Amino acid sequence: MTGRLYGVGLGPGDPSLMTLRAAEVIGEADVVAYHSARHGRSLARTIAAKHIREDHIEELLMYPITVETTDHPGGYRGALDDFYEEAAARLAAHLDAGRTVAVLAEGDPLFYGSYQHMHKRLAHRYPTEVVPGVTSVSAAAARLGEPLCEAEETLTIIPGTLPEDELTARLAAADSAVVMKLGRTFPTVRRALERAGRLDDARYVERATMAGERTGELASVDPQSVPYFSVAVLPSRVDTGPAVREEGSGEVVVVGTGPAGAPWLTPESRGALAGADDLVGYTTYLDRVPARPGQRRHGSDNKVESERAEFALDLARKGRRVAVVSGGDPGVFAMATAVLEVAAQEPYADVPVRVLPGVTAANAAAARAGAPLGHDYATISLSDRLKPWEVIAERLRAACAADLVLALYNPGSRSRTWQVAKARELLLEHRAPDTPVVVARDVGGPEESVRVLRLADLEPSEVDMRTILLIGSSQTQAVARADGSTVTWTPRRYPEA
Structure with missing residues (x-):
């Protein structure tokens, strides 16, 4: 026994x-x-x-x-x-x-x-x-007298021994967090909190419930005084009301949510969305961001970009921390340009504006299909709402002449029905009929569809505003796999090289 x-x-x-x-x-x-x-x-x-x-x-x-x-x-x-x-x-x-x-x-x-x-x-x-x-986590929260998590918030437990870049990313993305194992790691943790924009929120707890207990704001702690039995705490972000700041202390952050929201968000973008007082954006993109108590949401139509940018900047001038929500990457046919154009005007010259990158629709579609963007490529919007079709056609010809892979954004919508057919006609003047084409719709979303077909077989009526087209170069390959799928890639080396 x-x-x-x-x-x-x-x-x-x-x-x-x-x-x-x-x-x-x-x-x-x-x-x-x-x-x-x-x-x-x-x-x-x-x-x-x-x-x-x-x-x-x-x-x-x-x-x-x-x-x-x-x-x-x-x-x-x-x-x-x-x-x-x-x-x-x-x-x-x-x-x-x-x-x-x-x-x-x-x-x-x-x-x-x-x-x-x-x-x-x-x-x-x-x-x-x-x-x-x-645990020391529960004890620290109790001694601080501040909630750790509320509603749909998540708690992240992080060892302070991680590299600074990793700490920064995890702290930026966290709703609330506790960093363990301080002591010698404290200076690194403090820098990571500052880089993540969370230092002002951070609390410090030393020897919770024991003799020599100490609590307070982490930013004021002497790094030389920190023992191993201490933790950094980022309490719940859920507040009883909107933050009150002085005029001129706000900012605008333009955030790219990727092609379909949460799974594609970077840690930095998660942190910016969670920390904002106000979210401004096209309603479809705002719906990708979870609602948070105390956070105001301002949705609008997709065709009022300048007005949306001005509204966000006006909020920031009043001391609000504003996240302008954009799909994909905000700098690729999206909201960053509109915000920066308005911010360049005199009334908004002093408003801080940051742009956070996101996964682009082209990169997401390419990854699903293989690596069709593995060599040089050009990104062109087929929308002629903001530029003449003649400009679009000339750019398509130039890209074809340079033998670039093409990522075609905004190929069609209910009001734009002929552009895809016209583009296919033009492309067939310069590309072989069997050139691989990736037709990717709603990548990352519930209706995702990614197909690889020949340029000659591209059917314009099957392309809508949620679709992106990747047109191969003369070198792009499309090969059937054993599971019945087709994978595409563009070699990085040309035959003459």
Whole structure:
């Protein structure tokens, strides 16, 4: 009969926050094990001290290293792996002898806890129970007295040991977040928060529920004073009302949502949309952005770009943080140009304007079809609402003469029905009838359709405003795959090269 293994969560530090089950398990165990650094002091044992009996067998699992270097042939990871194997073997000897073993863990045993390394090595061999504990995340929020998540918000837990660029991206995209493992990483985390535009929102919690607890605004914390047992917190963004700012302190951010919304958003764009006071845009694109309490939405028709831009800039002049929502990439036949044109006028010269890139319709369609844009290509809009058809035709001829792959935007709509047929006629004067054409509709959306066909077989009546056309060059290949699909690509090397 073997013993039973317990992973016992002790909570964030205050012994009174241990669960009844944790106290019960420790009291009934034969062996109490706990980890420590090389100094031999164990916070876990300190928390559980009043539940440890004189007749308990105590196993101190002392790490051979923490942050220092090692001459172990396997490096830092190799040294720790050997330690975990040796520690697991010590506990297994007790379990094989029929003793019950309680491994103590600060917080929750399976949340960045040392116990999990014992669990992975022993739980499949012995009866095991994990006793959950209050995490430092919950303790930090409680000590701050600020909600972590509300409504449809999500919480992101981030280790501060990530590279700065990765930290920045994750913080920019997060609704609310907690950054663990500060200490030496604090300067990097602080820079990442600043780069993500979240520093002013960040809170700091040190030794939550323990002696020496400290809380406050993270921006005011001295980096030299930050211990390992501290966290950075970005609380819930849900407010009781709109933000109040001074006139002149607002900004406009033009955000590209990609071809179909959430799956195509960059972390930076997610952050800008979440942090905006007002969302301005074509209603179809606004519908891609989740509604947030306290955030105002201003939808409009697709044909009032200048008016929409002026409206957004006027809001920013009043101190509002405004996100102008655009499909695809805002700089490709989209809202960035309209906003910048209006922002160049005297009344708006002092309004900050940023443009955040998005996945373009051409890139999305190309990825679905293979790599037809793998070599030089030209992007042309077939809409003659803002430029004469003669200009469009001349550009098509020039691109054909240069043997460029073509990405044709805005090929047709209910009011523009002849442009695709005219473009096909012109293209067939310069391209072979079997030139591959990608007909991509609603890429990323519920009605997605991506087909590869010959230029001669392109049917204009099947093309609408939600379609983009990719016309191959003389080098573009289209090959049938074993699964019945057709993949296209344009070689990066020309035969003469």
